Amino acid sequence: MSIAVELPALGESVLEGTVARWLVKEGDRVELDQPIVEVTTDKVDAEIPAPAAGVIEAIVAAEGDVVPVGGVLARIAEGASATAAAPKPATAPAAKPAAAEAPKPSAAPKPAPAAAAPAPRATPVAKKAAAEGGVDLRAVEGTGVGGRVTRADVERGGRAAPATAPAAAAAPAPAPREAAPKRAAAASAPAPERPAFRADFGHYAIQEGDKVVPMSPLRKLVAEHMVYSKLTSPHVGTVAEIDLGGVSRLRNAHKDRFAETQGVPLTFLPFVVHATVRALREHPALNASVVGDAIVEKKDVHIGIAVDTEKGLVVPVVRHADRLSLAGLAAAIEDLSARARTKRLSADELKGGTFTVTNPGRQGNLYGFAIINQPQVGILRMGEIVKRPVVRTVDGNDAIVIRPMMYLALSYDHRAVDGAPANGFLHRVRELLEEADFDL
Secondary structure (H helix, E strand, C coil), X not given: CEEEEECCCCCCCCCEEXXXXXXXXXXXXXXXCCEEEEEEXXXXXXXXXXXCCEEEEEECCCCCCEEECCCEEEEEECCHHHHHHCCHHHHHHHHHHHHHHCCCCCCCXXXXXXXXXXXXXXXXXXXXXXXXXCCCHHHCCCCCHHHCECHHHHHHHHHHHHHHHHHHHHCCCCCHHHHCCCCXXXXXXXXXXXXXXXXXXXXXXXXXXXXXXXXXXXXXXXXXXHHHHHHHCXXXXXXXXXXXXHHHHHHXXXXXXXXXXXXXXXXXXHHHHXXXXXXXXXXXXXXXXXXXXXXXXXXXXXXXXXXXXXXXXXXXXXXXXXXXXHHHHHHHHHHHHHHHHCCCCCHHHHXXXXXEEECCCXXXXXXXXXXXXXXXXXXXXXXXXXXXXXXXXXXXXXXXXXXXXXXXXXXXXXXXXXXHHHHHHHHHHHHHHHHXXXXX
């Protein structure tokens, strides 16, 4: 019996997904709920599990294909048909004797090996695109799983094809990598590996030794979103220096008991988020969006928390963050971060944020200005917490003391927020953190 693996609904606003990477190949045996394919949407990067145990009978959607929700990604043969799917390779040994017979007709048919050179493994869509575009698959370097040629590889090869064809006519048996350069026909010796990518890299010509790393689907989406944000919002930045001495003492006094009772570690991030939420309530201009020629100040406070994963940056959202205690925020942040890194977030958990906090961690350096997460008007970036000498008044006298210091950098949209309210908001966050009046 054949079972279809369909693209599930990954969120109420997600209508389609892009096949990013196959984790299995045709003929592989899989178990129930084993991840078999990675799919990227404009909201989330997810692994799709096998709906049944069996053998991958056919991969219907190739890497790079866009599949609607409910569309078929692959087919799994289970039970008896699963074992029937295995003998497929039997046709390959049958072809081998034919290849063995070829040497018999002496040396005359030497062109035969070139013609019989096996075509590289390619996805069905790549084969179709190659046939329609007149691209020789042997001249295309595969970047898919196991070196498989994908549709994107064929499209790159197609851009190089006009110059490649004359080169192929001049040199009957070039190596596949040498067929790619655009100017191979004009100058046979120089630069065999560079110009094929020239169209993709603007005015830069790839140099020998350069490593070309294609963007993943998620990386492309992040890039598009960041460019859109910079083109849309006039970004302005302001920085505050925060003395975290009080927060540090409070955290050190309670972190062991907190971990026991709450089941999550007590880091500095929940303190910053809690202070941010309280400051947003007092400065609603930062909890807003620009809609047309109006500014909409949001009633609810939903805080996006930037999380770095192996696939790239995602921003899950803590809903109604202003209704949560510091312990509630710590638990919500830990849960969302863990599920983001294990690809268990739903698309709905990545939308609807009204303000974002990002924490690069212990290697956050001094400070940096993050790009606003549209359609929000502000984002707060934490710097590294470092002990530094600062001047404080002790018993009426100035003294140099050591304090754990951190820079908080606010990026804000000058269409919606002027300097005074933006600085007022950041100053209030600083006050709340230095007062360290948090209920644990």
